[in-house]
Amino acid sequence: NAGVTQTPKFQVLKTGQSMTLQCAQDMNHEYMSWYRQDPGMGLRLIHYSVGAGITDQGEVPNGYNVSRSTTEDFPLRLLSAAPSQTSVYFCASSRLPGAHTIEQFFGPGTRLTVL
Amino acid sequence: GIQVEQSPPDLILQEGANSTLRCNFSDSVNNLQWFHQNPWGQLINLFYIPSGTKQNGRLSATTVATERYSLLYISSSQTTDSGVYFCAVSASGGSYIPTFGRGTSLIVHP
Numbered sequence: 001n002a003g004v005t006q007t008p009k010f011q012v013l014k015t016g017q018s019m020t021l022q023c024a025q026d027m028n029h030e031y032m033s034w035y036r037q038d039p040g041m042g043l044r045l046i047h048y049s050v051g052a053g054i055t056d057q058g059e060v061p062n063g064y065n066v067s068r069s070t071t072e073d074f075p076l077r078l079l080s081a082a083p084s085q086t087s088v089y090f091c092a093s094s095r096l097p098g099a100h101t102i103e104q105f106f107g108p109g110t111r112l113t114v115l
Numbered sequence: 116g117i118q119v120e121q122s123p124p125d126l127i128l129q130e131g132a133n134s135t136l137r138c139n140f141s142d143s144v145n146n147l148q149w150f151h152q153n154p155w156g157q158l159i160n161l162f163y164i165p166s167g168t169k170q171n172g173r174l175s176a177t178t179v180a181t182e183r184y185s186l187l188y189i190s191s192s193q194t195t196d197s198g199v200y201f202c203a204v205s206a207s208g209g210s211y212i213p214t215f216g217r218g219t220s221l222i223v224h225p
Contacts, residue, residue: 090158
């Protein structure tokens with residue numbers, strides 16, 4: 001199993017550009033989520049999904065869109081990048097409550113810089 | 116929502132020392148995990164431990180769910196143990212979305 005994969009590892013954007021961060025998992029997990037990590041701020045939830053076709057907002061959703069067309073993939077779209085979106089982005093996945101374990105697994109992260 | 120507090124916020128050790136990291140939470144939980152974020156930024160699963168005790172090499176963890184805390188023990192610390200240790204919990208009967216503590220930053224000197 002590859003676990004949770006993210007692409008790209010690094011990205012530099014100019015203000016106003018758009019891009020999509022890719023996330024995929026091969027563990028058949030229902031729950032997937034995106035976090036951003038900024039110095040001194042810990043991990044903050046951007047968006048999450050409990051299954052294909054179902055998404056919801058987390059703590060800091062503004063400026064980001066998500067969709068979940070398959071169980072495996074959960075892309076994060078930056079619509080018009082701003083310097084405040086410079087951060088490290090992590091994707092995570094797990095089973096839902098009721099499963100034997102709801103242990104969460106993280107991808108390796110994408111380091112994004114917006115100039 | 117559930118509150119998670121980790122202590123100490125910072126810890127500096129000499130190689131070979133032992134340490135205990137603590138995670139307090141404000142409600143009963145059905146999920147508790149410890150993660151290690153290494154200096155390269157990777158988040159590594161250490162333990163999935165909503166209750167009880169587990170050991171993995173030099174690391175062990177204990178969660179006392181009735182008293183709402185978990186402890187992570189690091190014995191004979193090594194420089195590779197450096198990084199940030201996060202505790203994440205999900206409240207029983209509440210939102211299953213994990214809440215993260217702010218982490219304990221550990222530096223191990225050779």
